Amino acid sequence: MGKPHSQTTLDFAAVEETKNSRVGVPVISSSPQKMPAEKISLSPTKEKPVSTRGRRSLKEVGLAADLIQVPEDDILFKKQYYSIGEVAAMFRENQSLIRYWETEFDILEPKKNRKGDRFFRPVDIKNLVLIYDLLRRRKFTIEGAKEYLKNTGKTDEKFAMIQSLEKIKGFLLELKANL
Numbered sequence: 001m002g003k004p005h006s007q008t009t010l011d012f013a014a015v016e017e018t019k020n021s022r023v024g025v026p027v028i029s030s031s032p033q034k035m036p037a038e039k040i041s042l043s044p045t046k047e048k049p050v051s052t053r054g055r056r057s058l059k060e061v062g063l064a065a066d067l068i069q070v071p072e073d074d075i076l077f078k079k080q081y082y083s084i085g086e087v088a089a090m091f092r093e094n095q096s097l098i099r100y101w102e103t104e105f106d107i108l109e110p111k112k113n114r115k116g117d118r119f120f121r122p123v124d125i126k127n128l129v130l131i132y133d134l135l136r137r138r139k140f141t142i143e144g145a146k147e148y149l150k151n152t153g154k155t156d157e158k159f160a161m162i163q164s165l166e167k168i169k170g171f172l173l174e175l176k177a178n179l
Contacts, residue, residue: 068090068091068092068129068132069089069090069092070090070091070125070129071090073122076122076125076126077122079122080121080122081111081119081120081121082119082120082121082122082125083117083118083119083120084098084099084110084117084118084119084120087120087125087128090125091128091132093132098128099118101128101131102118104142104146105127105131105145105146105149107127107131107149108124108127108128108131109124110124130149131145131149133162134148134149
C-alpha cells in the first residue's frame with residue numbers, strides 16, 4: 001500500500017546511449033512522470049465527422065427532393081430501358097430503396113432478365129418521379145401515397161400540370177432575381 005503508482009511510458013523520440021541499447025529502439029521507463037498539460041484535453045477539438053450510414057433526416061430529404069436529375073421526355077424516351085443503377089443515380093437514392101418501392105407500388109413494373117436484373121422503361125421512370133414527389137416532396141407516407149394513387153383518377157395529368165407550374169415558378173423566380 002505504501003508503494004506509489006508509477007506510469008510506464010514508451011519514448012520513441014529520445015534514445016539513450018548505453019552499453020546495451022541500440023539506436024532506434026524505444027526506451028521503456030517505469031519512473032513516475034506527469035503528463036504535460038497540453039496533451040490532456042477533456043473537450044474534443046475536432047468536429048464529429050458526418051456519417052453516411054443510416055437514415056437521412058427529414059430536413060436532408062426535403063432539401064434533396066428538388067435535386068433529382070431526370071432528363072426531359074425527348075431525351076428520356078431515346079432509350080428503351082434503363083438499369084437500376086442509372087435510375088438510382090437520377091434520383092440520388094440507393095438501389096435498395098428503388099427495389100423496395102417496386103414491391104410496394106403496383107404501378108412500377110420493371111422488366112427482369114433471366115439473371116434477375118431490373119430494367120426500367122421510361123414509363124416506369126415517370127411513375128417513379130410521381131412516387132418520389134409524393135413521398136419526398138409532399139411528405140406522404142407509403143400507405144398514404146398508395147391511397148392517393150388508388151383514389152385519385154388521372155394522376156398523370158395532374159402531376160404533369162404540377163410539373164409545368166413548377167417550371168413556370170422557377171422561371172419567374174429566376175427572372176425576379178435578375179431584376
